[in-house]
Amino acid sequence: MNELDHAIALLRQGELVAIPTETVYGLAADAANPDAVAKIFTLKGRPSDHPLIVHIAGAAQLDDWAVDIPADARRLADAFWPGPLTLILKRQPHVPDAVTGGQDTVGLRAPAHPLAHALLEQFGGGLAAPSANCFGHISPTTAQHVHDEFGDACPLVLDGGASPVGVESTIVSLVDDTPKLLRPGGIPREDIEAVLGHKLEHHQSNKTAKIRASGLLDSHYAPRTPLILGALPQLIEEAGRRLANGERVLLLHRTAIDAPITGIAQQRLAEDAPHFARELYALLRHHDRQHDILLMEAPPQSPEWLAVNDRLKRAATRHIL
Template identity: 40%
Template structure:
């Protein structure tokens, strides 16, 4: 099919909403990354998402809503704690795992009896949900396993000819996928996937916040995938990525000792001038690094990198989300120097 590139004008948003209502798949902007959107209640439409991405069927999708009152049409029950978290963090990059409503088919939930729900803060995303009148299932709009897209051009490159349209809403301001949490009782949550909403932020609402082991470690064979982004290898460019932990002098020495033809480094802003290999930078603070990391991984492929040594970010705050994406991009190949 011919994939239309639409603007965020009223007429184009109405066209995109009509496509969604008719059971088509549309690339849409959110504040986190671009999503591959379809009617979450339409199994055939959702099946097109999996086909376009090449996504495993056991990897659940997140359902997006535009208003809090729409939550009860997606989740069969909503605990008081979920409402408190929604009041604090919605609209925004927080996904909550809740018992799914019967209207949500098992293909959307990855075969689980739960569903991830969030309300995006991106105005274009919410407008499309409102105009279409349906809850939208929207995983990242990339080929499965490849770095997530943060511009409409990334989506067109991955999805041209596979989906009906892409809405250009500009660059994503956050740059990594939403934080995913599971509620565990009345006063406890577990972070399944880190994102812009950090453990410290959640602790302003919830007394007990824990980090799932799978954030920094591989799932065991046969273990259920409770959230998107928990698979072994994910977010990976075609280049071979290795994550390097350590101070700059040791990092630089190690890279120069192990560099081969086609080796690049991905380092912090202000670093790299004394390296003997070509390099890109991806910011200094954790929010900057989250905003840039996927675009830089894609750029390394564009410039022909065969191997990439990445300077590991500080795994605290939003930096934990960046570290989580990079450790999966590297297939858990981490070297300490």
């Protein structure tokens, strides 16, 4: 039995399988099996009212999971699937409450990773698959990250290499007359608006969006080591104070520093948004718990950095303006 067949057998038995996607690795279970889905919540330590995204092979399965699907949703699926875009739609009555968090909506996405796509094609149904990490922790972008997080508690981890996007999918709600951007991600906001022909409302919390969706909590994607974001001059001052207190400091910066700062570990970050996003979670995981404090230069506030800034805002312990 090859690994793909093994994964399908486990999923049909109601077990968990960690799968690679182009965004991050997901912890997958049969979305139609509430007992299997419950194992996701138990292993992750995830609140039971926090909805999951159902991964499907493609747009042909939309009607299996959603009702009253608007034309905008089909246009977006045609334009961006398979890819890192999640659509929030009205659910079919048979979709388990365990998947939707008890809401009348469901999140759907068709991942572009070839291994995940092949798995979904052969499995035939939908897979509930949040990020394969403990709730609130840094998302995994390699199979090794999943092993580090769960050890033998996850029955199988499919290794599809490093995730090429590196941050989670863009989430767009289409359950009323006003399309809403709930979470920026792998598909830029401007590309979605170009297909729709109009602007998206951007909601950055469950409260303002009036819907619960993945990744909208104030604290998320966070390392165990405190992370402080800010402008480089202020971070250098903060680093000096921390060093004087005997703390082990790591300074992560995009702007060039003329000379090393004695006693402070430093690492240069990618200057463009796609590379920064691809490396972000692996970087935070690598340095987590190796220092007393992580100081990171805040990226620009321009549109191409929207998803990265969203993740860092939720991951950071403190912001220095």
